[in-house]
Amino acid sequence: xxxxxxxxxxxxxxxxxxxxxxxxxxxxxxxxxxxxxxxxxxxxxxxxxxxxxxxxxxxxxxxxxxxxxxxxxxxxxxxxxxxxxxxxxxxxxxxxxxxxxxxxxxxxxxxxx
Amino acid sequence: xxxxxxxxxxxxxxxxxxxxxxxxxxxxxxxxxxxxxxxxxxxxxxxxxxxxxxxxxxxxxxxxxxxxxxxxxxxxxxxxxxxxxxxxxxxxxxxxxxxxxxxxxxxxxxx
Numbered sequence: 001x002x003x004x005x006x007x008x009x010x011x012x013x014x015x016x017x018x019x020x021x022x023x024x025x026x027x028x029x030x031x032x033x034x035x036x037x038x039x040x041x042x043x044x045x046x047x048x049x050x051x052x053x054x055x056x057x058x059x060x061x062x063x064x065x066x067x068x069x070x071x072x073x074x075x076x077x078x079x080x081x082x083x084x085x086x087x088x089x090x091x092x093x094x095x096x097x098x099x100x101x102x103x104x105x106x107x108x109x110x111x112x113x
Numbered sequence: 114x115x116x117x118x119x120x121x122x123x124x125x126x127x128x129x130x131x132x133x134x135x136x137x138x139x140x141x142x143x144x145x146x147x148x149x150x151x152x153x154x155x156x157x158x159x160x161x162x163x164x165x166x167x168x169x170x171x172x173x174x175x176x177x178x179x180x181x182x183x184x185x186x187x188x189x190x191x192x193x194x195x196x197x198x199x200x201x202x203x204x205x206x207x208x209x210x211x212x213x214x215x216x217x218x219x220x221x222x223x224x
């Protein structure tokens with residue numbers, strides 16, 4: 001009964017490929033997020049969706065495209081992967097956008113070779 | 114954009130010693146949250162502070178929110194090896210629905 005589940009857990013792929021990461025939450029939360037954690041452990045927000053609507057889109061290359069088919073799902077598609085995209089990507093959800101505790105998924109470790 | 118700085122970046126203590134991490138912002142915060150991330154794990158929500166000067170305790174952990182709501186601290190009394198991990202503060206100014214995470218403090222505890 002994982003609250004926020006991400007797949008896959010690990011992803012190793014070559015430069016130039018396109019890949020997707022999926023996220024689902026069963027907490028009934030209204031808001032979902034994608035965060036990127038680099039090798040120095042900095043956690044940086046990428047996107048935020050509230051009830052399927054995009055509300056935050058940080059300065060992220062347009063090779064990254066989030067999609068939220070319903071409020072329980074937020075997927076991340078990445079086109080033309082680059083070496084610098086290697087990081088851990090965390091999905092998270094919360095009840096009230098930015099003002100209540102976030103529940104994080106276990107992360108997807110993306111390695112671009 | 115808003116930055117939330119944490120110090121120290123890294124601390125190594127012996128089991129039983131105390132530990133404190135500090136979080137500072139240049140702007141007034143509407144609330145502050147604290148998270149713990151174990152090595153290889155994901156951030157786990159610990160607590161949220163909202164009121165000026167607020168102090169909350171969770172067993173050996175004490176969380177404080179500054180009077181001016183621009184800083185916060187997390188103090189661990191008598192650390193244990195299970196306290197190992199990176200501690201993040203995270204803040205929302207209230208003007209954007211965005212939680213900005215601090216730079217994190219990595220805690221190492223040895224016997």
